[in-house]
Amino acid sequence: MHLLLVEDDDKKANDICRFIDEEYSELINITRKRSWQSGLIEIFDSGEKYKMILLDMSMPRYDPDVGDVNEEFETFAGREFLEEMDRCGIFIPVCIITAFDYFGENENMINYEQLDQNLLKKFSSFYVGMVYFRSSTTNWRQKLKGFLQMEDLK
Structure with missing residues (x-):
């Protein structure tokens, strides 16, 4: 089984990969x-x-x-990624894993739950949900495990 992890933070990526390796050992290969x-x-x-x-x-x-173009950091890059997938007819299940509970600024600010609901509505054919990641807790692991089991990865 193959998963694609799109993540810029090394610590977060390592935590996610370690968890998947512990839970699913040789069943899942991850490309980052x-x-x-x-x-x-x-x-x-x-x-x-x-x-x-x-x-x-x-x-x-x-x-x-x-x-020098690496300075272009996008707050809503995940949403734009989903839009491109939808536009091109690519419907691989997607789970967003984020360490932020608010996105955007001022009148464009949206919280984690609102963003998740918007994405579920707009991309219901392939977006499965969002995991709130905190390396200091284990809650994210259980939620991610639920999404992985939904996709019959184990």
Whole structure:
């Protein structure tokens, strides 16, 4: 079984990979990409092999090795990623894993629960839900495990 993890934070990515390895050992292989662009390229090039995508909500638009464009950090990169998948007819199940409880600024600010509900409504054919990640707690593990079991990964 193959999962795609699109996550720019090394600590968070390592925690997620370690948890999946502990729970599912040799059943799941994880490919990691670090930006909106590299994640999209991966699913366009070989998306059919992935059973599920674990996606960060806020991340850089480009990988750091692209040059000075890596400064383009996108608060709603995950939502834009889902929009591109929908536009291209790619319906691999997606679970967003985020460490933020609020997104945007001022009148554009939205909380975690509101964003999750908006995404469930707009991308109901492939968006499965959101996990609120905190490395200091284990709550995120149980919620992620629930989404993984929904997709029959075990």
